[in-house]
Amino acid sequence: MNRRTMLKIGGMGLIGSGLGACSGHSWSVDRPMPELGLAPVRADWDRVIRTTVGLRPHRPSGFVLHAERFGETTVIHNYGHGGAGMSISWGTGQLAAEMALDHDSRAAAVIGCGVVGLTCARQLQRRGFDVAIYAMTVPPNTTSNMSLAGFTPTSGLVSGDRRTPAWDAQFREAVEISYRQLQLLVGRGYGVSWIRSYALSDNEPRARQGSRVPERAPLLPDHLRTGSTRLGPGEHPFPTRYATRRTEMRIEPTIYLAALVRDFVGFGGRIAIRSFAEPRELVALEESLVVNCTGLGARDLFGDRELVPVKGQLTVLVPQPEVDYGTFGGPGPSVGGLGIHMQPRSDGIALGGTAERGEWSLEPNREAMERIVNAHRTLFAAMQS
Numbered sequence: 238m239n240r241r242t243m244l245k246i247g248g249m250g251l252i253g254s255g256l257g258a259c260s261g262h263s264w265s266v267d268r269p270m271p272e273l274g275l276a277p278v279r280a281d282w283d284r285v286i287r288t289t290v291g292l293r294p295h296r297p298s299g300f301v302l303h304a305e306r307f308g309e310t311t312v313i314h315n316y317g318h319g320g321a322g323m324s325i326s327w328g329t330g331q332l333a334a335e336m337a338l339d340h341d342s343r344a345a346a347v348i349g350c351g352v353v354g355l356t357c358a359r360q361l362q363r364r365g366f367d368v369a370i371y372a373m374t375v376p377p378n379t380t381s382n383m384s385l386a387g388f389t390p391t392s393g394l395v396s397g398d399r400r401t402p403a404w405d406a407q408f409r410e411a412v413e414i415s416y417r418q419l420q421l422l423v424g425r426g427y428g429v430s431w432i433r434s435y436a437l438s439d440n441e442p443r444a445r446q447g448s449r450v451p452e453r454a455p456l457l458p459d460h461l462r463t464g465s466t467r468l469g470p471g472e473h474p475f476p477t478r479y480a481t482r483r484t485e486m487r488i489e490p491t492i493y494l495a496a497l498v499r500d501f502v503g504f505g506g507r508i509a510i511r512s513f514a515e516p517r518e519l520v521a522l523e524e525s526l527v528v529n530c531t532g533l534g535a536r537d538l539f540g541d542r543e544l545v546p547v548k549g550q551l552t553v554l555v556p557q558p559e560v561d562y563g564t565f566g567g568p569g570p571s572v573g574g575l576g577i578h579m580q581p582r583s584d585g586i587a588l589g590g591t592a593e594r595g596e597w598s599l600e601p602n603r604e605a606m607e608r609i610v611n612a613h614r615t616l617f618a619a620m621q622s
């Protein structure tokens with residue numbers, strides 16, 4: 238199993254019947270209350286089925302996307318996507334593939350088989366490259382498989398004071414490409430869908446409340462955000478004063494990454510399990526064009542000391558197909574400054590809310606797990622139905 242990711246199977250209790258929920262609020266016939274019938278999550282300890290841990294590959298100055306020469310070999314770096322790799326990888330993959338077109342060869346090696354490597358490999362294939370992926374681990378044992386995977390392009394990606402205009406331009410182009418690409422995958426077996434999401438708060442939301450990272454909002458043009466609706470007391474079933482509703486993109490990592498692997502192989506790609514310790518091993522590959530998509534692995538492989546792990550974990554409950562919305566925020570303090578959140582998927586209800594910077598351990602943080610499950614239990618027990 239990947240050194241950087243780990244799956245712990247917890248106890249699994251009885252699977253109860255789903256709750257048919259029905260809002261007790263009044264609503265106008267002219268303006269039906271869309272929150273009618275939101276089913277509460279049953280966040281009980283006997284419904285916990287696993288806790289997964291992943292280390293986000295964070296770089297304070299943002300992802301790296303440029304070419305470098307090692308003798309006869311060109312290495313295009315495409316790594317360091319922080320908490321946003323699931324959201325922006327199609328875009329950085331396309332930018333990397335366009336750099337590759339400057340090279341004479343049409344055979345490329347991609348190092349890494351997480352979401353960044355797979356989408357980059359597909360972008361290269363679309364431009365006529367014959368591609369081989371070399372990676373230490375492949376799905377389902379990558380960090381990408383451990384992500385919550387909302388469309389969160391600015392999440393934990395870059396520190397505000399480290400941004401440069403050149404990086405911002407790359408970022409904006411990458412987000413535009415990814416946002417469009419992910420929309421085209423909705424409903425076609427990729428595990429990508431649109432879902433209602435509620436940002437919960439007792440404080441009156443500011444104009445941009447509902448964004449998970451309001452301080453970074455200027456990075457993201459308005460047309461890359463869906464509109465939001467602020468619901469006040471009595472207009473929603475949650476035990477907070479306000480709930481800001483937004484329709485957001487959701488990616489189910491298990492389905493998505495398996496589909497990307499299938500596509501890659503279906504278009505003639507090859508995958509070899511292999512680990513690299515230093516750049517000269519890449520130079521020895523038969524391909525003279527290499528794309529480095531090793532995520533946190535680039536720290537050791539290329540000596541990038543700026544890369545730092547930001548540990549995140551998800552505790553997953555027995556699936557509840559009737560839960561068709563996500564939440565962000567709620568009662569209780571956050572761990573590492575990240576609010577608690579809930580995302581339903583076909584393989585379970587994911588509960589998250591940790592961002593432990595500089596933490597390399599792949600052991601679940603027991604205290605954080607308890608806090609997150611208990612906070613969600615309190616939240617949904619108090620939800621009106």
Ligand SMILES: Cc1cc2nc3c(=O)[nH]c(=O)nc-3n(C[C@H](O)[C@H](O)[C@H](O)COP(=O)(O)OP(=O)(O)OC[C@H]3O[C@@H](n4cnc5c(N)ncnc54)[C@H](O)[C@@H]3O)c2cc1C
Pocket residue numbers: 290291292293294316317318319320321322323324325348349350351352353354371372373374375379380381382383384385386387388389390392511512513514530531532533534535538548549550551589
């Ligand atoms: C709890 C959690 C929640 C998250 N939520 C979101 C979210 O909502 N939205 C979002 O967009 N992102 C989210 N992320 C972030 C996202 O998971 C990462 O940005 C993304 O997975 C990074 O992808 P990657 O391909 O660069 O890395 P990885 O998935 O780690 O893939 C790296 C690949 O490189 C290989 N590799 C590394 N080193 C070597 C080496 N030396 N030799 C050979 N192979 C090597 C690995 O084996 C692997 O195949 C979340 C992450 C976590 C942990």
